[in-house]
Amino acid sequence: MSETPIIQIRDLTKTYRAGDVDVHALRGVNLDVAKGEFIAVVGSSGSGKSTLFNVLGGLTPPTSGSVHIGGKDLSHMTNAERTKLRKDTVGFVFQKYNLLPTLTAEDNIKIVKYIGGHATSFDDSFEEVLRLLGIVDRMKHKPRALSGGQQQRVAIARAVANQPAILLADEPTGNLDSQNSAAVLNLLKDLNERLGQTILMITHDPEAAAYAHRRVHMRDGQMTPGAV
Numbered sequence: 001m002s003e004t005p006i007i008q009i010r011d012l013t014k015t016y017r018a019g020d021v022d023v024h025a026l027r028g029v030n031l032d033v034a035k036g037e038f039i040a041v042v043g044s045s046g047s048g049k050s051t052l053f054n055v056l057g058g059l060t061p062p063t064s065g066s067v068h069i070g071g072k073d074l075s076h077m078t079n080a081e082r083t084k085l086r087k088d089t090v091g092f093v094f095q096k097y098n099l100l101p102t103l104t105a106e107d108n109i110k111i112v113k114y115i116g117g118h119a120t121s122f123d124d125s126f127e128e129v130l131r132l133l134g135i136v137d138r139m140k141h142k143p144r145a146l147s148g149g150q151q152q153r154v155a156i157a158r159a160v161a162n163q164p165a166i167l168l169a170d171e172p173t174g175n176l177d178s179q180n181s182a183a184v185l186n187l188l189k190d191l192n193e194r195l196g197q198t199i200l201m202i203t204h205d206p207e208a209a210a211y212a213h214r215r216v217h218m219r220d221g222q223m224t225p226g227a228v
């Protein structure tokens with residue numbers, strides 16, 4: 001029995017207006033992502049990868065085409081609906097960890113829950129996530145007292161704190177040495193395999209892409225499939 005894909009993208013276009021010039025960042029992208037997949041999005045600089053993530057994450061509206069996440073159509077959402085999508089359905093991890101320097105690791109993670117109006121203490125299932133990420137004993141530290149790899153793990157914990165339907169990771173190992181990169185990639189793999197987290201990850205690194213089940217290529221705003 002085949003389930004409806006958690007992400008369905010059809011004929012998606014995004015055109016930016018830069019002065020008098022139209023920049024066609026996405027030119028008809030089609031993609032289905034099954035629940036529980038881990039997909040690497042690869043492609044040269046300027047091919048449209050970040051634009052695709054910005055549309056999927058509700059940060060920017062598409063120009064045409066459709067995007068369904070968990071059955072909801074993003075292309076016709078109001079700004080308020082897109083904000084809700086960002087809060088409830090999508091988790092983001094970036095190359096820069098974007099942690100608040102004055103807050104402890106614990107509060108950096110919990111802030112998502114405060115904003116979301118949810119519980120202010122970690123429940124048992126989230127303690128499991130923290131254990132998986134290997135940061136239980138780092139919760140009282142501020143970001144400057146953590147290594148880059150540890151900061152990225154805190155950022156990942158924050159991204160999955162609300163149990164998002166999809167996790168979007170944009171070059172999550174771009175700032176890390178090879179040892180920390182491997183640790184972060186193994187954690188993403190664990191989140192995927194043990195908790196069934198659906199993950200899309202942009203990367204320039206073929207070794208990072210090899211952690212995914214499937215690799216898709218962006219080129220000039222279009223997508224071509226590719227095997228890992």
Ligand SMILES: Nc1ncnc2c1ncn2[C@@H]1O[C@H](COP(=O)(O)OP(=O)(O)OP(=O)(O)O)[C@@H](O)[C@H]1O
Pocket residue numbers: 016017018023024025043044045046047048049050051052218
């Ligand atoms: N806000 C914007 N206004 C105008 N043009 C933009 C904007 N954002 C992106 N672009 C253009 O859209 C195209 C796709 O950019 P995008 O950032 O999506 O590519 P990318 O594949 O993520 O690149 P990189 O790997 O360098 O991050 C590029 O030509 C870029 O210059």
